[in-house]
Amino acid sequence: MLLRMMLDNIDRLTDQITTLERNIEELVVPFCRQVEQLTTIPCVGRFTAAELIAELGVDMTRFPTAGHLVSWAKFCPTTHESAGKTKPKGRTKGNPWLGATIGNAIGALTRTQTFLGARYRRVARRRGKGKAMVAAGNSLLTSVYHLLSDPDATYQDLGPTYHDTLINRDRRARQLAAALEAVTGQTILIRAGKAHIADTDQAA
Structure with a gap:
């Protein structure tokens, strides 16, 4: 029922x-x-x-x-x-x-x-x-x-x-490189859109 x-x-x-x-x-x-x-x-x-x-x-x-x-x-x-x-x-x-x-x-x-x-x-x-x-x-x-x-x-x-098209890729790359440098203590260079870990002599 x-x-x-x-x-x-x-x-x-x-x-x-x-x-x-x-x-x-x-x-x-x-x-x-x-x-x-x-x-x-x-x-x-x-x-x-x-x-x-x-x-x-x-x-x-x-x-x-x-x-x-x-x-x-x-x-x-x-x-x-x-x-x-x-x-x-x-x-x-x-x-x-x-x-x-x-x-x-x-x-x-x-x-x-x-x-x-x-x-x-x-x-x-x-x-x-x-x-x-x-x-x-x-x-x-x-x-x-x-x-x-x-x-x-x-x-x-x-x-x-x-949204990705609005990002300034060069500036964003520099920001990420600076963040990595702060964490790792290494010097990171951005060349031709690619990141390179530089030694002390290169950084100088």
Whole structure:
């Protein structure tokens, strides 16, 4: 009897979910163009796009820049100033429904070979998963803003190696060489992009 009741509950909930999904599909018809634009973002499906539109709307003129949208959604770091001292503070509470939608999308992106996935992993290694979620959510909302602001815009993924292209390789090599010198006590020279351990006479 209990199993039958559980199965009946599952069937009832499944019917309710189907009804809600059908209703969402009908309500989002006037915004089909925006839905198609948003689904060009990796791991953003039709229902995620519908949730974003439900919480943000499609009129981005209310936000002068993408930064204003990100700030309104509370997907940016904040600072607390007291007695002349400024301290970093975590993300403040924003729209919980929008936050959950962004969080689910980023959760699906974390292991993908995409710009947003790489951004999450890059920040998570240095700052932790919480700050990585905010950083990737910031980038995702920025993309959403530009897509909804321009009817002809489509999402162009920058790729997982985009951040590497921004690194000044010569400067980074010098920094790593200096760090190695501090640890090993050896003199390391960078020549033609390669590291060489120099003896005392060469270093002189």
